[in-house]
Amino acid sequence: MKPIYMDHAATTAVSEGALQEMLPYFSEEYGNPSAVYSYGQTGKNIVEKCRERVAKCIGAFKTEIYFTSCGTESDNWAIRSACRLRKDKGKHIISSEIEHNAVRRTLEQLEEDGYEVTYLKPNKDGQISVEQLEEAIREDTILITIMLANNVVGTVLNIKELAAAARKRRILFHTDAVQAVGHIPVNVHQLGVDLLSISGHKFNGPKGSGVLYCRIPLRLPAYLTGGGQEKEGRSGTENVPGIVGLTHALEENTKNLEENAKYLNEQADRMTKSILELPGVTQTGDKDSRLPGFCSFVVDGIQHSVLLVNEMNSRGVCISSGSACSASSQEASHVLLALGYDKQLAGCSVRVTLGMDNSPEDVDYATQMLKVSIEKIRSEQVSRAPRLEGRVTDIASENK
Numbered sequence: 238m239k240p241i242y243m244d245h246a247a248t249t250a251v252s253e254g255a256l257q258e259m260l261p262y263f264s265e266e267y268g269n270p271s272a273v274y275s276y277g278q279t280g281k282n283i284v285e286k287c288r289e290r291v292a293k294c295i296g297a298f299k300t301e302i303y304f305t306s307c308g309t310e311s312d313n314w315a316i317r318s319a320c321r322l323r324k325d326k327g328k329h330i331i332s333s334e335i336e337h338n339a340v341r342r343t344l345e346q347l348e349e350d351g352y353e354v355t356y357l358k359p360n361k362d363g364q365i366s367v368e369q370l371e372e373a374i375r376e377d378t379i380l381i382t383i384m385l386a387n388n389v390v391g392t393v394l395n396i397k398e399l400a401a402a403a404r405k406r407r408i409l410f411h412t413d414a415v416q417a418v419g420h421i422p423v424n425v426h427q428l429g430v431d432l433l434s435i436s437g438h439k440f441n442g443p444k445g446s447g448v449l450y451c452r453i454p455l456r457l458p459a460y461l462t463g464g465g466q467e468k469e470g471r472s473g474t475e476n477v478p479g480i481v482g483l484t485h486a487l488e489e490n491t492k493n494l495e496e497n498a499k500y501l502n503e504q505a506d507r508m509t510k511s512i513l514e515l516p517g518v519t520q521t522g523d524k525d526s527r528l529p530g531f532c533s534f535v536v537d538g539i540q541h542s543v544l545l546v547n548e549m550n551s552r553g554v555c556i557s558s559g560s561a562c563s564a565s566s567q568e569a570s571h572v573l574l575a576l577g578y579d580k581q582l583a584g585c586s587v588r589v590t591l592g593m594d595n596s597p598e599d600v601d602y603a604t605q606m607l608k609v610s611i612e613k614i615r616s617e618q619v620s621r622a623p624r625l626e627g628r629v630t631d632i633a634s635e636n637k
């Protein structure tokens with residue numbers, strides 16, 4: 238039996254429509270868009286058409302869309318180039334404690350280069366207040382980067398209000414919208430952000446495709462230098478099939494946002510309600526402002542979520558312990574720690590992210606299996622308690 242895939246926040250399958258539109262650009266219309274002959278011009282034309290189509294989906298102008306290779310690249314480009322652009326104004330950046338590693342690691346590297354970063358602590362739901370942000374702003378603040386939706390607990394943050402506070406002080410605002418675009422309505426001008434990152438494979442587009450939105454008239458310094466593609470900003474021959482696939486998938490998802498969200502939320506609510514019947518299970522993230530189909534919990538009495546993920550895998554259901562990048566890590570999630578959970582609970586976070594390919598029967602089966610798995614692991618741990626106790630103490634003392 239094919240496993241049931243319930244880790245759509247990690248990645249998604251390329252949609253049939255996106256695949257069909259991509260196919261000719263691999264082996265028939267394969268010209269380099271920079272070339273002047275007809276093959277090249279076909280490539281150039283489709284890339285420009287896609288720029289327009291993507292812009293329409295997020296309420297942007299065509300000239301504000303830059304194609305990249307992934308969400309990580311978009312985050313890196315936005316943050317590093319914003320710093321270069323504002324280098325005469327200061328070296329202070331504001332972010333949050335719950336960002337994806339694509340932002341965290343970039344900021345850490347900038348700190349090594351002499352930048353100072355203030356990481357705002359969210360409340361238990363994963364929200365950051367305007368007052369907190371305003372308090373952190375300094376004369377030398379050049380950039381604020383706070384995500385639109387969190388990849389571990391599914392909270393959708395109040396970016397519109399936060400970006401408005403930044404704009405009042407003329408500070409650049411970037412948001413990592415990798416988990417949000419294609420799943421909730423995103424209109425860049427309504428949000429009021431200067432920079433926004435998108436990744437194609439999170440909404441049924443292909444891996445290796447991304448977008449950076451950059452508000453005009455802002456012009457970011459080049460991130461990749463070379464042949465001058467993407468208006469000199471991001472050199473490198475365009476990934477034409479990837480751009481086509483991302484565009485098709487984004488259009489498809491944008492058209493069906495409301496209908497998809499209704500279905501996914503119904504399924505997620507049923508699963509969440511049932512899982513919360515178990516003692517010692519707590520829902521994480523914001524209950525009222527969350528991504529559609531996003532179920533996230535911390536489970537007490539289990540040593541690490543990897544045990545649960547493995548147990549579910551053996552029962553034919555693919556779920557996650559948090560972000561895909563740290564799925565195999567035994568460390569507690571930095572997001573859960575930031576939300577105030579203790580080390581034990583933060584180490585046992587579970588993320589089930591549903592997609593339109595999950596039937597109600599799949600959801601019911603997975604819910605049942607999750608409950609059985611939690612109870613099984615808990616009872617095994619109790620029967621092995623003396624050995625585990627020793628290990629827990631060892632781990633605890635190592636971490637001091």
Ligand code: PLP
Pocket residue numbers: 246247306307308309310312337339384386387388413415416436437438447560561562
């Ligand atoms: N930002 C967030 C919030 C993510 O969830 C991810 C991927 O999981 C990324 C950035 C990185 O995107 P990509 O895999 O396209 O590099």
